[in-house]
Amino acid sequence: MTDQTASANMRAGSMTLSLMPWIVAALVLVLLPQIFTANSAITIMNQMAITIIFALAYNMLLGQGGMLSFGHAVYMGVGGFACVHIMNMDDFFASIPLVVLPIFGGLFGMGLATIVGSFSTRKAGTVFAMISLGVGELIAACSVIIVAFFGGEEGISGDRTYAMPTFGVEFLQQIEVYYLIAFWLLISAALMYLFSRTPVGRMANAVRDNPERAEFLGYSARWVRFYSFVASGFFAGIAGGLFAINYEILTEENLNATSSGTILLVTFLGGVGFFFGPILGAIAFTLLQTVLSLETELWAFYAGALFVATVMYFPGGLAGLIMMHVPAIRLGKGSRLILPYIRTLVPAAICILGAAALIEMIFHYRHAFAGDEEMTLFWITFNSHDVLPWIVAVGLTLAGFFTARATAPALLEAWGDANTPDRMQV
Amino acid sequence: MDLVLVNLIDGLVTGLLLFMLSAGLTLIFSMMGVLNFAHASFYMLGAYFAYQISLAFGFWMGLLIAPIMVGLLGAGVERYGLRRVHQYGHVPELIFTFGLALLIEEVVQFIWGKNQMAYDIPEVLQFTAFSIAGNSIPAYKIFMIFISIAIFIGLLYVLTRTRIGMIIQAALSYPRTVEALGHNVPLIFMGVFGVGTALAGVAGVIAGPVLGTFPGMAFVLGSIVFVTIVIGGLGSLWGALVASLLIGWLTTFSKAYNLRMEDFLTFIGFSRPDPIWDSAWRDLWTITSPQVADILPYILMILILIFRPYGLFGKRDV
Amino acid sequence: MTAALHLDGLRKSFGKTEIIRGVDLSIERGERHAIIGPNGAGKSTLFNLITGRFPQSDGAVRLHGNDLAGKAPYEINRMGLSRSFQITNIFPKMSVFENVRCSLLWSLGYKYSFWHMVGKSRELTEGAEAILEQINLTNRRDLPAGVLSYAEQRALEIGITIAGGANVIMLDEPTAGMSHSETDYIVDLIRKVTEDKTLVMVEHDMGVVFGLADRISVLVYGEIIATGTPETVRADPKVQEAYLGEALEAEH
Numbered sequence: 001m002t003d004q005t006a007s008a009n010m011r012a013g014s015m016t017l018s019l020m021p022w023i024v025a026a027l028v029l030v031l032l033p034q035i036f037t038a039n040s041a042i043t044i045m046n047q048m049a050i051t052i053i054f055a056l057a058y059n060m061l062l063g064q065g066g067m068l069s070f071g072h073a074v075y076m077g078v079g080g081f082a083c084v085h086i087m088n089m090d091d092f093f094a095s096i097p098l099v100v101l102p103i104f105g106g107l108f109g110m111g112l113a114t115i116v117g118s119f120s121t122r123k124a125g126t127v128f129a130m131i132s133l134g135v136g137e138l139i140a141a142c143s144v145i146i147v148a149f150f151g152g153e154e155g156i157s158g159d160r161t162y163a164m165p166t167f168g169v170e171f172l173q174q175i176e177v178y179y180l181i182a183f184w185l186l187i188s189a190a191l192m193y194l195f196s197r198t199p200v201g202r203m204a205n206a207v208r209d210n211p212e213r214a215e216f217l218g219y220s221a222r223w224v225r226f227y228s229f230v231a232s233g234f235f236a237g238i239a240g241g242l243f244a245i246n247y248e249i250l251t252e253e254n255l256n257a258t259s260s261g262t263i264l265l266v267t268f269l270g271g272v273g274f275f276f277g278p279i280l281g282a283i284a285f286t287l288l289q290t291v292l293s294l295e296t297e298l299w300a301f302y303a304g305a306l307f308v309a310t311v312m313y314f315p316g317g318l319a320g321l322i323m324m325h326v327p328a329i330r331l332g333k334g335s336r337l338i339l340p341y342i343r344t345l346v347p348a349a350i351c352i353l354g355a356a357a358l359i360e361m362i363f364h365y366r367h368a369f370a371g372d373e374e375m376t377l378f379w380i381t382f383n384s385h386d387v388l389p390w391i392v393a394v395g396l397t398l399a400g401f402f403t404a405r406a407t408a409p410a411l412l413e414a415w416g417d418a419n420t421p422d423r424m425q426v
Numbered sequence: 427m428d429l430v431l432v433n434l435i436d437g438l439v440t441g442l443l444l445f446m447l448s449a450g451l452t453l454i455f456s457m458m459g460v461l462n463f464a465h466a467s468f469y470m471l472g473a474y475f476a477y478q479i480s481l482a483f484g485f486w487m488g489l490l491i492a493p494i495m496v497g498l499l500g501a502g503v504e505r506y507g508l509r510r511v512h513q514y515g516h517v518p519e520l521i522f523t524f525g526l527a528l529l530i531e532e533v534v535q536f537i538w539g540k541n542q543m544a545y546d547i548p549e550v551l552q553f554t555a556f557s558i559a560g561n562s563i564p565a566y567k568i569f570m571i572f573i574s575i576a577i578f579i580g581l582l583y584v585l586t587r588t589r590i591g592m593i594i595q596a597a598l599s600y601p602r603t604v605e606a607l608g609h610n611v612p613l614i615f616m617g618v619f620g621v622g623t624a625l626a627g628v629a630g631v632i633a634g635p636v637l638g639t640f641p642g643m644a645f646v647l648g649s650i651v652f653v654t655i656v657i658g659g660l661g662s663l664w665g666a667l668v669a670s671l672l673i674g675w676l677t678t679f680s681k682a683y684n685l686r687m688e689d690f691l692t693f694i695g696f697s698r699p700d701p702i703w704d705s706a707w708r709d710l711w712t713i714t715s716p717q718v719a720d721i722l723p724y725i726l727m728i729l730i731l732i733f734r735p736y737g738l739f740g741k742r743d744v
Numbered sequence: 745m746t747a748a749l750h751l752d753g754l755r756k757s758f759g760k761t762e763i764i765r766g767v768d769l770s771i772e773r774g775e776r777h778a779i780i781g782p783n784g785a786g787k788s789t790l791f792n793l794i795t796g797r798f799p800q801s802d803g804a805v806r807l808h809g810n811d812l813a814g815k816a817p818y819e820i821n822r823m824g825l826s827r828s829f830q831i832t833n834i835f836p837k838m839s840v841f842e843n844v845r846c847s848l849l850w851s852l853g854y855k856y857s858f859w860h861m862v863g864k865s866r867e868l869t870e871g872a873e874a875i876l877e878q879i880n881l882t883n884r885r886d887l888p889a890g891v892l893s894y895a896e897q898r899a900l901e902i903g904i905t906i907a908g909g910a911n912v913i914m915l916d917e918p919t920a921g922m923s924h925s926e927t928d929y930i931v932d933l934i935r936k937v938t939e940d941k942t943l944v945m946v947e948h949d950m951g952v953v954f955g956l957a958d959r960i961s962v963l964v965y966g967e968i969i970a971t972g973t974p975e976t977v978r979a980d981p982k983v984q985e986a987y988l989g990e991a992l993e994a995e996h
Binding site for chain 2: 122134137138147
Binding site for chain 3: 194195197198199200201202203205206209210212213214215216217218219220221223224227231
């Protein structure tokens with residue numbers, strides 16, 4: 001009896017504990033624009049928040065349901081297109097507050113997902129992936145044919161300010177849009193989290209791991225997948241609606257395979273195994289994209305290399321990397337890893353930066369206009385046809401590589417040590 | 427009638443080209459259970475390698491060496507990439523090849539830039555083979571047909587007449603058993619992956635001059651190749667052949683004949699709304715067959731997957 | 745009273761080979777029934793036919809009088825039949841507790857609900873904990889099922905199989921590949937959890953069969969050559985000839 005009360009208490013405790021991250025998240029969302037006040041920062045944060053919702057929706061399929069989709073952009077896209085059309089229905093749009101517009105996007109995304117899901121979720125794995133690719137390509141190709149809905153090559157645009165003002169706010173300013181998006185981010189993330197705790201959400205995991213067993217527990221694997229798919233379509237549509245509000249234009253780009261591929265990249269980089277993985281992925285990817293694409297033309301190359309390396313060496317993604325450290329920290333030995341990490345990761349970082357410098361220099365050497373021999377790298381301007389910069393870059397790369405390789409065994413040993421409990425003192 | 431013949435030849439060229447890709451892809455899939463998303467990227471590499479070689483040694487050396495280089499690269503990818511990811515399961519494998527496709531495209535842009543390469547038909551083949559009712563058929567098309575057929579026959583020979591072909595055939599249907607019989611399955615995997623990608627390389631070498639050698643060429647063909655093997659039935663070489671030709675002719679004919687939805691709709695008894703640009707159905711009314719030619723394969727694939735999930739010739743579930 | 749499970753002229757061919765050649769069998773409610781037979785007799789095929797994993801070529805399977813033809817596994821399960829697998833078939837990435845809780849969801853009527861929180865349901869938590877207690881895995885509650893020992897995974901599988909409250913339990917070689925002590929543990933477990941339920945099991949280990957079963961059927965080349973209590977089966981000359989002779993002699 002006491003045991004039961006204890007475990008009940010523990011559960012109650014974990015209930016309040018599990019509310020904490022949400023309160024913190026809400027506070028962070030409110031405070032962020034006070035810290036990063038620049039317009040460009042708010043633009044980035046808006047993009048980030050929309051990507052987070054989309055990535056979380058995508059992970060309802062990939063991470064929770066084990067369904068790999070190569071065409072998920074269409075559900076976000078169709079939701080977005082529908083919202084722009086609503087923006088253009090003057091009378092109706094003027095009678096609804098802008099805040100509720102994303103719901104329409106969600107419903108359209110969900111509608112499409114219901115139709116496609118009715119036949120695509122019969123199987124998981126390769127069949128599902130192929131159908132998703134086919135449907136994705138089909139709808140993307142339709143965007144130039146069905147001009148009435150998709151607007152052809154130039155897409156369609158609207159004006160969010162024609163909506164009924166919400167408490168006097170007309171959403172003329174970026175910051176107002178930010179709070180609208182943040183509000184929806186919090187709601188959608190919470191709903192998606194709660195969905196994973198419902199019977200159908202739990203069974204999605206079961207079906208992912210072992211569809212046959214799930215069938216012998218009374219659940220049709222197909223319908224479990226279908227419900228996950230429809231729910232994912234809804235939240236993707238919400239992201240689409242927010243996209244429509246933020247950018248006021250949707251084009252073929254929102255539907256095509258590149259967008260679908262990007263969200264796979266984002267989600268996988270963040271980590272599909274944990275709920276917060278896609279959030280990390282969306283933040284990291286958006287930062288990478290904005291920062292790197294300002295610095296180098298080759299950012300897509302780096303993103304691709306990072307992605308392939310992640311699939312090969314860290315299939316758990318960023319979230320997996322972080323959660324790997326939980327056992328060591330629980331044992332109270334996390335601090336023992338700090339020094340070995342510094343010893344290995346700093347040279348490794350130097351090696352990677354050196355290699356990146358080499359790649360940039362080769363690129364500049366080959367593709368810069370004739371006569372343009374000057375390039376700037378890491379705030380240093382030099383001549384890419386001189387020998388010295390090449391020696392420095394090669395030297396740094398090799399030095400970093402060999403140092404990292406020399407210290408790696410020590411790190412491995414420290415890792416093993418940190419993950420084994422100390423012998424009990426009697 | 428003559429135009430039909432011209433289109434038949436054009437469709438055959440497209441179809442056989444598709445087949446060279448889909449044959450390798452379906453071999454790889456049936457052996458290893460992996461849909462190689464990067465397959466068309468190897469096709470692109472074939473074209474680029476051949477271009478680079480042809481600058482120094484001419485087209486024919488390119489045709490000889492580029493596929494071997496691509497095949498070796500493919501075998502390397504299997505050995506050092508795919509085999510590692512294999513332990514995590516099929517979905518990560520698919521994601522890996524997807525990432526590889528992205529990476530190869532970026533690498534190609536990095537080395538050769540974004541523009542189309544001046545990779546041309548060799549001069550010996552720059553003449554008109556014959557003409558049908560004023561439509562000249564270039565010799566290069568005939569050359570492409572011959573190369574593809576020769577490769578198909580070679581493949582058929584290896585698969586049905588040699589020991590290694592028997593093992594591969596057995597592995598198509600019963601991969602576990604073959605492993606149990608003591609064959610070095612990892613080595614066979616590597617070999618099949620290498621040969622499959624080399625075939626894609628050949629396709630790239632001969633298609634590069636006609637379809638253009640540019641960084642987007644993999645993407646253009648890539649998803650169509652998937653569609654082909656799904657329609658044909660995964661694991662079936664004959665299915666791949668039939669589906670390739672089917673798609674080749676389907677797209678060629680629907681591009682060549684301007685069938686209009688308007689005629690069809692009037693034929694079945696609807697009347698054209700007037701004025702057309704105000705109607706909500708205007709997009710439906712103005713659809714023409716060249717417009718939808720490129721999405722027909724996708725429609726076909728979805729229908730096949732709904733009504734016949736094994737594909738036209740497939741025996742195994744996907 | 746209709747039989748819990750009734751097989752009527754059941755046949756199954758793969759290509760030209762007939763594996764099950766007309767099986768008639770009636771298993772009463774509350775009975776513990778074992779199907780034995782030499783290797784390749786078709787025991788596992790029979791098992792998969794009954795549970796709807798393969799479609800039969802001819803004949804019928806009736807569960808409490810209802811024909812199971814054309815029913816999907818999940819439908820059969822909802823009619824009150826639950827099965828385990830020869831090769832351990834659990835959800836390896838989920839915790840032991842989650843494994844059991846998932847198997848309770850349908851029978852407690854949650855269906856495809858997306859408005860209940862599983863963590864808040866007292867009946868789910870307590871039900872799952874009661875089953876963990878029954879299969880002695882309470883101290884493994886939060887471990888991923890994939891890291892359990894083989895015997896523990898088999899026990900968990902039995903737990904999952906019975907959790908849904910099905911009244912016909914089918915176990916496919918529950919003690920395959922186990923040591924003696926592990927076998928004793930599983931046999932006790934099976935006896936405990938199948939109180940008042942119908943049990944159908946396929947088993948190789950004669951000790952297990954004769955210790956557990958009320959009645960035994962002997963399957964040889966796709967046909968049942970004898971059915972009866974352990975004593976009658978043991979004494980049946982046909983059985984001795986076909987299969988048991990050697991085994992029994994070796995035992996004595």
